[in-house]
Amino acid sequence: MAAVATVATDDWSLWSTSARLVVTDPALLPEARRIADAVLERVELASSRFRPDSEILTKAPLFPVGALVSGTLAELMRLALASAAETDGDVDPTLANALGAIGYDHDIRLILDDGVPVRAIASPRPGWASVRLVGNRLTVPAHLGIDLGATAKAAAADQVAARIVAELGCGVLVSLGGDIATAGPA
Known part of the structure; x- marks a missing residue:
């Protein structure tokens, strides 16, 4: 008779979505x-557009001339810029100002447009190609704002799973609003 795997699960609300953590021990x-x-706290502190003390907001005035950013924000920006390049700009991390202009300037749970969440927008001029990241120095033109919402959850899920397996050695599944990562023994 085959042994039945035992897992434990924790579910909670995070970043206007649901989070789930499953471990094999x-x-x-x-x-x-x-x-x-x-x-998750480290990722949020680096990248949240809705947290006034986040690095992405507190350093934004310095971005046009180049700002030294944390390793966390630099890595999140590298991933976002790689996603932009791979999708030919369909995933663009420089839409924060455009999103704010249509009313998405607060947590999504607080934003409604006639009862429907924020409208989709298209940008005729992608800004991601004008962003420069050299080491940890981030330069963003003044007319653009950074929004890592399209990529940061997936990166965070990957980081959580990798760190849990490295520190605890158990199998793990992390889901952050549907961005899923697994690591370790099944």
């Missing part, structure tokens, strides 16, 4: 959640 769930919370 139930005794490690509290420590895995502590690791997840630490990684």
